[in-house]
Amino acid sequence: RKEVEQDPGPFNVPEGATVAFNCTYSNSASQSFFWYRQDCRKEPKLLMSVYSSGNEDGRFTAQLNRASQYISLLIRDSKLSDSATYLCVVNRPTSGTYKYIFGTGTRLKVLA
Amino acid sequence: GAVVSQHPSWVICKSGTSVKIECRSLDFQATTMFWYRQFPKQSLMLMATSNEGSKATYEQGVEKDKFLINHASLTLSTLTVTSAHPEDSSFYICSALAGYEQYFGPGTRLTVT
Numbered sequence: 001r002k003e004v005e006q007d008p009g010p011f012n013v014p015e016g017a018t019v020a021f022n023c024t025y026s027n028s029a030s031q032s033f034f035w036y037r038q039d040c041r042k043e044p045k046l047l048m049s050v051y052s053s054g055n056e057d058g059r060f061t062a063q064l065n066r067a068s069q070y071i072s073l074l075i076r077d078s079k080l081s082d083s084a085t086y087l088c089v090v091n092r093p094t095s096g097t098y099k100y101i102f103g104t105g106t107r108l109k110v111l112a
Numbered sequence: 113g114a115v116v117s118q119h120p121s122w123v124i125c126k127s128g129t130s131v132k133i134e135c136r137s138l139d140f141q142a143t144t145m146f147w148y149r150q151f152p153k154q155s156l157m158l159m160a161t162s163n164e165g166s167k168a169t170y171e172q173g174v175e176k177d178k179f180l181i182n183h184a185s186l187t188l189s190t191l192t193v194t195s196a197h198p199e200d201s202s203f204y205i206c207s208a209l210a211g212y213e214q215y216f217g218p219g220t221r222l223t224v225t
């Protein structure tokens with residue numbers, strides 16, 4: 001079992017739809033959580049850090065559930081430009097430092 | 113803020129030659145930078161963690177003598193692919209740590225012929 005797991009998708013949704021992704025992590029010592037988006041043949045770009053209280057940035061809302069060890073990303077009013085792969089990233093301590101664990105990503109296709 | 117640059121953005125080299133890739137944090141200082149490799153339609157694979165002023169920490173299976181990393185300043189880390197072979201052709205991406213957030217460079221596409 002992978003330490004950070006995501007449904008690979010693809011999620012095909014019409015423009016204007018609301019879509020949600022979940023990401024589960026297995027190490028309870030994980031401390032920081034992030035969502036990145038990656039477009040084809042490009043680098044990942046930080047979408048948002050995920051805080052314990054949950055946070056919102058425009059159409060994007062991220063939630064953290066430490067008890068169940070998952071984070072979620074909700075996208076409202078999907079745009080064609082939201083089509084990308086969404087990466088879940090978890091940071092946890094290891095051997096006196098920190099390690100960032102990447103999920104394999106969830107592909108989203110927003111259809112006209 | 114938190115801009116990371118990489119140079120070159122793409123490079124084609126002959127088998128057996130060495131290629132150096134630079135990663136710079138432009139508007140912040142980064143004690144820690146990471147080097148990743150990504151093959152088409154696959155996930156990012158962490159190659160090594162680069163800490164300013166100390167030796168890089170390589171992930172299991174990554175040859176440190178083949179992928180030389182130098183992090184001589186708080187804004188620059190370099191990755192040198194030595195004696196490159198066609199199987200080293202890939203998309204190499206660096207990231208720099210600002211607080212707990214990673215900011216990625218635009219990547220370097222390496223093709224070894």
